[in-house]
Amino acid sequence: MKQKITLKKIAKEFGVSISTVSKALKDSHEISLEVKERIQAFAKYYHYKPNNLALNLRNQKTKTIGVIIPEIVHHFFTTVITGIEKLANDKGYNVMICLSNESYEKEVLNMDMLANGVVDGIIVSVAKETEEKGTYDHFRELIHNGMPLVMFDRVIEEIKCNKVIADDKGGAFLATDKLINNGCTKIAIITTPDYVTVGCERKEGYLKALEAGNLKINKDLIINIDDKQSVEDQLQILFLNENIPDGIFAVNEIYAATVMKVAASFGYHIPDDIEVIGFTDSLISEFATPSITSVSQHGRSMGQKAFELLLDEIDSEDSDYQYKTALIQTDLKVRNSTKKTHLQKL
């Protein structure tokens, strides 16, 4: 950068002291009207702006928050970021985005970096690897050092901090219940390994709905997908034994779209033979054929709420700050992958 205009230079220009200039620019009553006007005009002409670096150092804050997400090529996370960004900008904050790529090590690295005077607070969605390892000391230390921290979506029960979660259990219940109401009796769930908290929550909602609908649980219909292997291959099994499902609840969009493809390859028609509901509503659900009924998570709202809580903590002076957990409602967006009974009813 070309060197910018500073208080010092203005002071020199007018043959006054730096502090006089500083005060003049803040319209201090201590400075004579005439001097103020001349200095202000000069500053304006040269587009004077206080140097952020200096302000940061002086104020010991940066007006920047950090967001650590596992993946950015992921519609849900981008909607959350949109929500965070919007509100943050309105409040005069910048947003620094870091990707953990689902890696524990990268998550720790990012946090260390952000914590070292880069941001005033951190919003994080925990990496799968971290959830798998169960190693949470980096969060504890961060909090212990007084850095405001908000977790969203993938949160950790045992860490005390502000949290924002979608009503995963409720959403899964809604979805499963919808399938039951549509007449499905053999309902499968396609979910993540159990250490992924959101997957776990959604499975619980599924189980609860089955129970409420007096359907018995069939272990063969519970598929835990290992992302390191081919999703399609792992889904084959659903259609290979005698007990073919007539309804499928997938805990994310990709699983939903993929299982539809696999089902089609086995000659099943959706929704006539099998109904499908996904979780996380985005473009894939909208543009798949048939379009996929899914549980919408309201990512933007989650992002906004997360920033709200973070700001609340940043601004709080209390030493006995009370952490909150915000639950964001989910709801069902009905599309064509579940239209069967809807049409029959007509």
Added chain:
Amino acid sequence: MKQKITLKKIAKEFGVSISTVSKALKDSHEISLEVKERIQAFAKYYHYKPNNLALNLRNQKTKTIGVIIPEIVHHFFTTVITGIEKLANDKGYNVMICLSNESYEKEVLNMDMLANGVVDGIIVSVAKETEEKGTYDHFRELIHNGMPLVMFDRVIEEIKCNKVIADDKGGAFLATDKLINNGCTKIAIITTPDYVTVGCERKEGYLKALEAGNLKINKDLIINIDDKQSVEDQLQILFLNENIPDGIFAVNEIYAATVMKVAASFGYHIPDDIEVIGFTDSLISEFATPSITSVSQHGRSMGQKAFELLLDEIDSEDSDYQYKTALIQTDLKVRNSTKKTHLQKL
């Protein structure tokens, strides 16, 4: 943040001067071995880390770069960011992401903010509104002030700076040519308004391919979509007059998926009646039915190249730095929306 350990505190602890501590921690040969060891051990024990804010002020740089994109809920941009982020982190840089939301004003605001000592360089993809207005002074001023700037994807011809673009014209040519080779003779293009540079480039590739294939240009088959209105409605016209296309090239995925839906609603089958090719390869193309053949842009490579160029400029001391424009190759990912002739050939 809880107050951290500083040089000053360590100095006090040992009853030495601050600079002694500073040197000791850098293993300076000027300091006696014994003092060094004691200080280093102490520092390590208390997790001493130099304060970033102070370093930034002193070095007049932040080791952070800014990225301004029009939209983050957009697969292409997220792949670019992934590419930028990866390389930037490897080189010890942080990435700050700002959204312009396609708004000129927000773009200017973001740039002003970033330029004010927040980042060492900026990577930007120009907002549609800016392209529409044709007001580029904010870029000129930025460059004039010596802030390294790289434009990607949506670039501005008349601004001199480093640029990274996909081979839009080439990709569009590939796509159109493919349709021609598959036997299509009435090929439509669904594109953006002409002020969007990428749309314009892609239209040129389309026109060039038509010319090369000895097909005459039919204005009725060139649809400029206005994003402010319903895309579906604007696409109806393609199927309402007598001249129904037998091939369609859409300059993005959404247009491609949407036109497939509209065509289907008119009773046309894809790819048997009409073949479709999109631009920008992502999940929609993959999961649509039929899956959509599309031009892949290699967003990650673009991101990496963009950061590479930015770093090159940041590190350059030359006053007569030579700007470059990197062209990233595109290629065709053939899927089912163009399978017709492929099957016929068998």
Added chain:
DNA sequence: CTGTTAGCGCGTTCAG
């Protein structure tokens, strides 16, 4: 080998 001084740019007492 160690310490003093100056400076990065700003804001805020506290004297004058």
Added chain:
DNA sequence: CTGAACGCGCTAACAG
């Protein structure tokens, strides 16, 4: 009404 002095945390040139 104005300016000198100090501190934020760190580094580097310069003395001793």
